[in-house]
Amino acid sequence: MMPKRTTAEWQEIRDQYIPQGVGNGNRNIAKYGRGAELYDIEGERYIDFAGAIGTINVGHAHPEVVKAIQEQAENVIHPGFNVMMYDSYIELAKQLTEITPGEHAKQTILLNSGAEAVENAVKIARKYTKRQAVVTFDRAFHGRTNMTMGMTSKVKPYKFEFGPFAGELYKAPYPYPYRKPDDMSDETYEAFMIEEFERFFLTTVAPESTACVVMEPVQGEGGFIVPPKRFVKYVEEFCKKHGILFVADEIQTGFGRTGAFLASEHFEITPDFVTLSKSLAGGVPLSAVVGRSEVMNEASPGELGGTYAGSPLGCAAALAAIDVIRNENLNERAEVIGEQIEAKGKAWAEKYEWVGEVRRLGAMVAIEIVEDRKTKTPDKMKAAAIAKAANASGVLLLTAGLYGNVVRFLPPLVMTDEQLEEGLEKIASVFDDL
Template identity: 45%
Template sequence: MTQLEKGGPSLPQERKIVTAIPGPRSQEIEERRKKAVAPGVASGMPAYVVAAGGGILKDADGNQIVDLGSGIAVTTVGNSNERVVAHAKEQLDAFTHTCFMVNPYESYIEVAEALNRLTPGDHEKRTVLLNSGAEAVENAVKIARVHTKRNAVVVFDHAYHGRTNLTMAMTSKVAPYKKGFGPFAGEVYRAPMSYPYRDDAAAGTKVSGEDAAQRVISMIDKQVGADDVAAIVIEPIQGEGGFIVPADGFLPAIVEYARENGIVFVADEVQAGFARTGRMFASEHEDIVPDIVTTAKGIAGGLPLAAVTGRAEIMDAVGGGGLGGTYGGNPAAVAAALGALESYEQDGLVERAVEIGEILVRRIEALQAKHPEIGDVRGRGAMQAIELVQRDSIDPHPGLAKAIADHAAANAVLVLVTGTFGNVLRFLPPLSISDELLNEAFDVLEEGFANALA
């Protein structure tokens, strides 16, 4: 077994059930949590983790759970990846913080240089480092507004962009992300997303990406006015909305419209970026070159870091002191990012994402052949999903999604439920997972479908 497969902790790469999940120790900790932690912070699987590596999460009771979530696409390089840990440890021994805005350090610049090189396009770029995906998206909007001297922002149905006031306004789904938290920031306009599964069913024929884009363009022209739009912000593959992959041609048409009208095109690659889809960035699948790319999650192997990377002339529009934050580009997180970026480029992780995607699609399509409740199979690389519907319809079936996820959890497999309708199972395994573990996890999912639909 390679170091990449092992991850940091030397965990046996095997699923193991020692107790019911959650076990007694996890239940004890959960009781303490109820008295200490605000209930608004919910956990899907309250099995408290004590170690993780490769494709395994080990809980406080000794259960070993197959990880198909990667901390929501964060530990893409594998939990406690050797390169990440080595870089972070070296930095922690040197210093933990100065604030880049006070006393700068070279590693921040090294990460910026890497992102300028790796993100799509060979134009001159600049990068600012921040703490979270939401913070990155919010700063991208700020930058676009300064550059264009316009206010309006166009986002899409089913979008998720974060939990700050502005990014909640940009997020589509109300519960649990927005309910009761308003009023929200203004000048945010929502356009129809290209959602091939549901678009085609509603139209009774295939809706092309160009036709879906024309709906968006018509909406902007009629309801907002292109001259007032600072930015169009879109996830090239929507994350929390249900891993929606727009129809071919949709993204290029939107990019062309943005270019023609002086609108900053922002690709939110927070969930889809960094090798996850079988390319370094999801935008590359249709050869689009965003004006700004926002990243986070997989950037630093589990440490909090995010970035905005964009065209130099756009990024340079903001004057000194207009961007930043006390912890943005924290030295330990930046060091971890250098380790993660090394792993993406030197450990064959882009290629590994393609291999994992082939296994996922093969297993999911075999399930679909048995169960028509699997209405749609979609995704790219190691970012795949199944949309569950009522038999003989496209009506969402969130109850089935929950039943499958619950069965998986009870049998030491972590799978995440997502989607606007709560009816999508998403698969985001770490790229360090073995083929054997991946297939074993799907054996458990097969049992779950058979039991739920018996």
């Protein structure tokens, strides 16, 4: 039984017993959540545009997910799949191979976190190719473990003074259409970025040494950067040409966020591996690597797995969440939500010179905050002020981006039109007060 304390008391205890390195965007204490709303212990209501950093696409405490977890907990909480198998792991592995792109034979391993999924994809790629080099991209984010910190681009707050990192990790250029030279057309810029990608493999690492290229189809922490389809398809083709395994990191983009089960569908690519987590299990810790069978099977028994990897509670929640996405048409709903946020954002851009760009894929929406649209100088302070004021007004909102100047929207896809409109009006009031 939890002791009853005020918010201020909990905050004091938190500061005493939990290190400051664990960040908190909102320092109130969550009590319960339903759909796209959270309530704190003081009874205050919050409209959620953060979605636990994209983890609850099906919403807080979805009844079907809750039911699945309860039923599973009443039977078996955790036998350990490496000790004794259970059907939910096997069924989920089957369904994930069906969801991911491609008609080729695929297999799935289940793990705990997104970073763990990325590490295992690298581990398997190196085992199969007998190569060591791993290529990621500028502005990439793949996790906070030692290897994934090395794969991540942004130094602060993710990497500063935490090294040394694992070796043979390299970062290729990734398009940033908003920040292309003003005198360069979209078509010319796409060709330029492809040439830069080719040059990277001449100046930095040889294709023959590269085990895998790990790419976010839409960069998450990097600022919700949507790359040109032509560039993404070229990366895929380059990997095929040189025997490099192409890994799509769909941890933040998956499970309806972009208006499809996976963002890879928008780019018409078929990755060799897909890494999944976040909204996979409706808020329960779970991750997955789905890959070509001949590659996944390269590892011998015991070389893959983990004590809690693919827990029954997570598997049950994931199977329920997948059903919810299908039955409630959340892929389609994502596009509706995204369109409405984009429309508001463009209206703000007409009103405020410091709204630089509104960009999105589905309901993965970003507003880039700048000092002015002519210079495009990032304004991190204003973006932080927007998020802080939104939280104070009852809207959970986050920032992102290499420069920290991007306001990002990750609302649960079950958000109603009324909640969406109310939340956007509150944010509009924040903008007016700046």
